[in-house]
Amino acid sequence: MTQTGPTTLSRRRLAAGLGGAVAGALAGCLGDEAPGSASIDTGNDEPADDEADGGDAIRNAADASATVGMIYALGGLDDRSFNDAANRGIQRARLDHDVAFANEEPTSIPEFETAQDALSSSTDPAYDLICCIGFLQADALSTVAGEHPDQRYAIVDSVVDRDNVASYVFREHEGSFQAGHLAGLVTDRDVSVGAGSTVPDERTVGYVGGVDSPLVRKFEAGYRAGVDHATADVSVLSTYLGAFDDPEGGYAAAAEMFEQGADVVYHAAGGSGLGVFQAAQEYGRYAIGVDSDQSRSNPRYADVILASMVKRVGTAVYDAVEETIDDDLATGSTTALGLAEDGVALVYGTTLGPVIPDDVRAAIVDSGERIVAGDLSVPTDPEAVN
Template identity: 50%
Template structure:
């Protein structure tokens, strides 16, 4: 790990973050189009017994549809403006284009995943032909559920479950994170002002706020660290894990500590916790980088400090899995990996600030994108593998 990295765990039980961006991104072939606008608050919640429900117009599963999908979201729920909302975009796009009904469940805790998965798997009225499990924290529960229901098809995002009835979709988060890390590393070494933010000419420091510390979120961290170091080896990098994906207050506190310690740009991979990072950026007059969706659009109140977002096409994975199931081609038992080359991840510049970025910075980031796709630049997947 680079000698100039201050890597700490800030608060146990709070926080979660996001991904940042470079150029407009079209979906993978056959995937949904994403206008980045689905950041509304979710209102559909399961009842107290843990039974999936489709209240408030979000559920449409019935026996007449060609396919019914049961959706189990990650903790943090809908309205996060990033990960879960991106998954819902793919689900809704598929429902609009195909004869698909669906119901949605929003677990509050990891311990609820198995119950929701099982409820969908054992339902016969309606019958759910596909159960979608969003997030790596569902893997343990799904490993058992899929074994108990061998005739039920499942898909999971962000983890691999090695059962013959599970299609696993993962992303090269480290590749997209490298690009936004390079962006942050280049900007902190120069005077730059745009929107409500500016860099401190006396500081060369950037920060990363993670949600729950895990191998997955460390891929975001590793890419960001490597990108910042690629921009300038002397950049100081502060890293904090909050311990939660739905704690904006803790995210704000963590990011403020970084800004007060000289950080010009903070990147989050922390779900709704990242909203607090944006609040801190505005308060400090600095910059932030979002994740999963173009958060300058899904969190427009903070577009004046969001330089970019590392977009992760969870919507494409959800959409493609539904289409594949309808066509009898769901890749159960297989892993589908989506990186920069497959347009599964991308760096997307902020809607308000993107045009203000220096051309030499954006050109350097684009060169790195091409080098990664071409195999000339290899990005580490663990912070411990980031060279000094």
């Protein structure tokens, strides 16, 4: 049975020089510094494969098959997670369908409505589709879409009940169940591969969420259920940072968990998760990423990333654009993407994946098949996990 263990977001272990730096401005390899003494690293000196440029809708709109306005979630591009996954979708649409697009990166919740309204009111170019990434945009979009009934919108990761909005959501709890299943199987064994090792006597794992919301709690619910499915009497520590762009907070939370005996920490915290990876590397433990294959987008931390719970955010963006081009966008309806639709999946890390035992892989495949078949129910609320 999983148990909730309190964690403290104390940052006393962080160097005073960190200040308020955000992920995009942070740099510097850990080297041989002691745990807790270094600044947060983005994990990669170069942009990830297929990473976005700014788009060029203004210049090429007249010749494009469609013109798309992309409004990203808080944290912006180069988060090596959620926003970058969405951007890969629009980049693929540009390559496959000659789409022109422009990127907007709001830095606060009030800016969502400003950006949405500005793109909706634009006539040069006029946008065929405005794609809003992230659940925090839902309230603003409900208002703006009502004011611009002839504009087509897509929202990824939430539902907006408007006739001109196509909504795409994910069954994150299903993929997170597999992440928890993996963590539960690993923490119960004596494992020492890559830059990490387990502490099987502690039987403790952790979860770090970004903003505490019903959506992000779905990740925790699935994770806890997966740990329970793998093994009994494992303690699951959990905390929420209140932000998706706080890598220092992610570091502090994960470090606290590792010091309490956790040997695997799963994050659903966007760019804040970079700090989780750094803490795992410093403390010689393991992490599970989210949204995209973070062992690829953050190769410096690949030696501690067991796997990532991938959300096909880019697929949702690509499908919305393609349907817009075909004049077949499913506005007024919601598309749900789970394990059965390949909307979520557990992807093993590039470095550690090859050494994960076959029996562990087989067990996770089996649980996934049972979820798809409806034989294994996954809760969406952590409180529902026994």
